[in-house]
Amino acid sequence: MLGLREAIWDRFNASQGAGTVYAAVSGRMRYGRVRNTDDMPYIIYTFVSDTPFRAFGIETFNKIRVSFTCWDERDQANIEDVASKLRARFDDCTLTYAGAELSHIDVTRQAHFGPDWLANEAGGGAWRDVTDYMVTVQE
Numbered sequence: 020m021l022g023l024r025e026a027i028w029d030r031f032n033a034s035q036g037a038g039t040v041y042a043a044v045s046g047r048m049r050y051g052r053v054r055n056t057d058d059m060p061y062i063i064y065t066f067v068s069d070t071p072f073r074a075f076g077i078e079t080f081n082k083i084r085v086s087f088t089c090w091d092e093r094d095q096a097n098i099e100d101v102a103s104k105l106r107a108r109f110d111d112c113t114l115t116y117a118g119a120e121l122s123h124i125d126v127t128r129q130a131h132f133g134p135d136w137l138a139n140e141a142g143g144g145a146w147r148d149v150t151d152y153m154v155t156v157q158e
Contacts, residue, residue, distance in 0.1 A: 023083060023156065024050055026114035026124055027064065040104035044089075053090075059145065060091035060101050067151070081156045084129065089148040098134045098146035106131070106150055114154070125155045 031048050034041045040062075047053070047061035067084040087105055091098040106128065114124035133148035 022116045026116040030112065030114055034108055040108050043101045043104050060097065062105065063088045083154045083156065084151060085154050086149060086151045090145050092145045095134055095146055098148050102148035102150060109152060127153050129153045
């Protein structure tokens with residue numbers, strides 16, 4: 020899975036111009052969790068499931084569900100902008116990875132949830148927007 024994580028990061032990192040998802044979160048996209056020093060907005064992505072299968076008994080594929088969660092404490096309009104830019108970058112894309120173990124990576128959006136406001140006990144909270152993708156990897 021390290022190869023897939025690198026392929027996701029490479030696609031995100033390659034979009035550093037003005038008006039991109041990278042710029043919208045100042046490069047703060049992390050796998051699994053954010054650092055204590057990270058300011059919002061940011062994106063956390065995780066692998067939800069990994070299911071191998073055979074197509075016609077010949078080729079082996081893996082289907083990996085990847086969930087991207089965008090977080091921001093400012094306002095709903097900003098989180099919608101971040102999530103929109105994320106989807107523009109990853110919807111129906113093909114990821115590339117220099118490692119030999121992955122030869123084809125196809126990304127298809129499966130679900131979108133949000134935005135929604137999550138309040139905390141201190142009276143504050145944050146906006147959350149979740150987009151899930153099914154990533155098909157041919158090994």
